[in-house]
Amino acid sequence: MLQSQLCRETDFTQPWFLNACVKLNEQMRFHRKLWEWCYIYEALRQRGKLMPFRRGLGFGVGKEPLTAAFASHGVEVVATDLDVARAKEQGWVDTNQHAVSLADLNERGLCDPHQFQQLVTYESADMNNISPSYAGQFDFTWSSCSFEHLGSIEHGKRFIVNQMECLRPGGVAVHTTEYNLTSNEDTLEAPVLVIFRNRDIEAMVAELRGRGYRVTVNYTAGTGPFESYVDLPPYSNPVHLRLLLGQYVSTSIGLIIEKL
């Protein structure tokens, strides 16, 4: 069963990865964004969360295909993102990464439209201020590359801890973010983007465990040929497992946190 880990080249040849590509209607490519979606999909599938009578809460869903894929399994989904004004302010609308309507979340037709309409609701949400109405309502939560944009490393940590409140007992949270492969000392911390160092993740993990949640992280970084290639701005290379952000090489890390 998948546990918390870094994006690894070897995952791309695993049957679960291929299966997820098919379910998400995504062409196979060595891209960490694809890895994040497949990883979240598989982590939830393995834990029996992708079936009817389960409720999922997505943060910063943008136009990612996960919402529709989950709904196609009969899951009731509350998909959230920044309100349009703030999304526009931060540039997400101009880069076409922000969903402006429910239909945007199913633009690939992964879910029957009527089924989608019945199961998915779209709400604006501030990840720094999660609505108390979500508390204890969901079997799973997820986000893909979102909580590094909350303003600071501390904001990201607080989000990860706070969002656990949304889960029912037995629920699971799966979130992906940026991981600093260059340094455990210095990192990028700007209002629009932070890169989490190993020690930031460890601090998060310690707090989560302290609150009784289960999380196990494997920090092994692969050394495959594609993992030796670092994509540079404007990040248009087809191989994009690692990238240079500022002076730091970054990759994705997936966190799976279980509420017992």
Next chain:
Amino acid sequence: MNIAFDMFFAKTEAMKRGIGRYSQNMIEAILKQETNNSYYYFYPDVSKGADYLKDQLQQFLYRNRIDVYHMTSPFNLFHLPASLFQAYSDTMLNKAWFGYTRVAATLYDVIPLVLEHQYMNDFVRPIYMRVIEMIRSCDIIYAISETTKADAVRLTGMDPAKISVVMGGYDPKFKPLPPGTAATAPLRYGISKPYVLCTGGDDPRKNLARLIEAFIIANRSLAERYQLVIVYNSSDDEKRAMLEQARLLGGEGSIVVTGYVPDGDLVELYGGADLFAFPSLYEGFGLPIVEAMACGTPVLTSNNSSLAEIGEDAVYQVDPASRESIAQGIVHMLSDPQLAQGLAAKGLQRSRQYNWESVALKVTEGYEKVYRRKIAVFAPRHPFYPHTYGALYHAVPYLTNRGEIDVFVEERLDDRIGEERTEEESPIEVYLHTEFESRKTKYDFIVYEIGNGERYSFVVPYLAEMARIPGIVVLNGSHLHELAWMNTVERNDLHGYYRVLDKEFGPAAPHWMDAVLGGTAPRSAAPLDRYYLEHAKSVIVYGRQTRDRLLQRNYRNVIEALAPAIALQADKSGGRSPFRFATVAADGSRPPYRLILRCLRKLIDEGCSNVSYMILAGSDAELPQGVAERVSELGLEPYVHLKVEPQYAQFKRLLSRSHAAIALSDPSADASPDIALELIASSIPTILYDGDFYRFVPDDAAAKIQPGDDEESVLLLTMLKLYRDKEEREGMSARASACMSELHTLPNFSEALQEAIEQSSSFGENPTVLWRIQESPGGVPQIRNT
């Protein structure tokens, strides 16, 4: 298979009741099975009327190519509040809306018909009966107990053959308390004595009033040592009424009404009870007694309905209509610990057979049983006669029990020229092949027939569909070089020819291209299949050697079948006419006319002058050059008759009046055996080259000769024998007919097709995403889709 669940229940009060729990558990157990099925969820919107619902349903079925639709709660309207029930009572699903989609329904009970006086009125009855009609029209009905099935058959006339009893299951959290564990829940609910537990409901069918009465009587003879604990989500009024009833009967303080109890506490309450009493008047599936048995609690229940069926000898059965019977049972159970312990142990054992895995397995088996695959069949025309279809077309009706069949043809033919017509509706739709493109998304399988003949050429462009839709190829002949040749080289498409060679020979393709085009290698030396067959899930062949050759070349699912043969149905009335030999010149058969004509000449020279030879040719193109000259050279003009493109009735008449046939197809020509088999099936004594295709034809059912140096003398002797020996001819004719009607039949062939479809299904999906990685020197790795 694409399966849809009707999720109406999930949006109504039913979700919190037995039907909701049953449906949820069933669906979850089905999803946990390892199958290749895909699942979809339909939420009917009944608020906008029947027309909207129909449109919504049909769009859903079409978009998702639903094979089986499961109505998990057919009486869903009955779970709506009264006002909505009235408003939407005309809006319910209709079987006619489903088209080819198979429909399944779960039937929990027919209680309103069993206890009619209690549940029926003039408003409810017609609505209830409309739902019953809908269920009755379903392709499969899942009854949750034998009782439900029996009552449905008895009271509604449902077809018992359609009803599959799947039973129900219990949540595994219902289990005996660990040894030494003291249940704390009883204290929390104010229980102060050993107790008899009952889970009830406000429905009079639950028989609570009689149980209270019986318990108070029993408790008196048990020295008031027990309490009766009634668990359900009762209202305050209901609770007051029950306590008041007990007080009036002198049982004050002996009854505890808990109200709603969460499952965790319920497990403890079961575990702490001395007895579980459930004397309901009727249950479709008595889940409470299963849960009690699973908790190791002795059970007293009714001797009727599913309660007796589920409990059998693992429970104490009473007459629920008799207060005395219930009271006696309670006394008996509580005063005989050995009896109670024995039943508890039996009950625990018996409860284990009620699990959701078993339900899910039975339900999915039911889906398989009714599932009808959508199959497209590319059926070429008859090998000889251009105005009718070949054997594949005639075999597919045998598949209609398991599939919806659409046949694609080169051109629409009048298949029954000269035959008496019947007005029977065919379950098969016939389309021009050009219509395939717009229809192809609906098919689960495609069946192709290809071989070395022009009649197969229209099929070739569609073989590529096998990369996306599982395909089965019926391979006529032993390999396809001639087909490749006529579809490429003869159409000036050398590049296309190279592609076919490249697929077969890879780097050696240029060598073979030069050799074949240069005439240094015959086409028969270079078998070509891979270009046409590489994506086939199954290949059906008619010859053992062909099968072995394909298997050696790593084709994974090659099925050997006996070629189907259709007998010509025509009257034999040629008694006085000269003795006639006949040859049918069909697609690529290339009979050795010179040899046959020489033998005919010798036959006549030996005094057999009352003889003729009829050559039936589908077209001028089928006749090799020089036949007419040879006839003239040998002085055979009076004896040889040529008939090109005869009408079908004429073709049949001419053949059926022939005394013997000569079907010596060039064994190296990779022609199919269908014409020869058709002759044999028509009881015409036939001379043929012994070969792989005919190994199931007994030696005395046809005259088999070997090609070789002495074939002329052997052919002459055979012709002489058939000419002279009427008894031999008749014997051969009878044996041929018997053999063909037993082996080379359309039903046998359709079984092979069915096997191919089944096997193809079990192979699962081809890898959908394929790629190769190339690292350019010093550059960026590249990913290339293949």
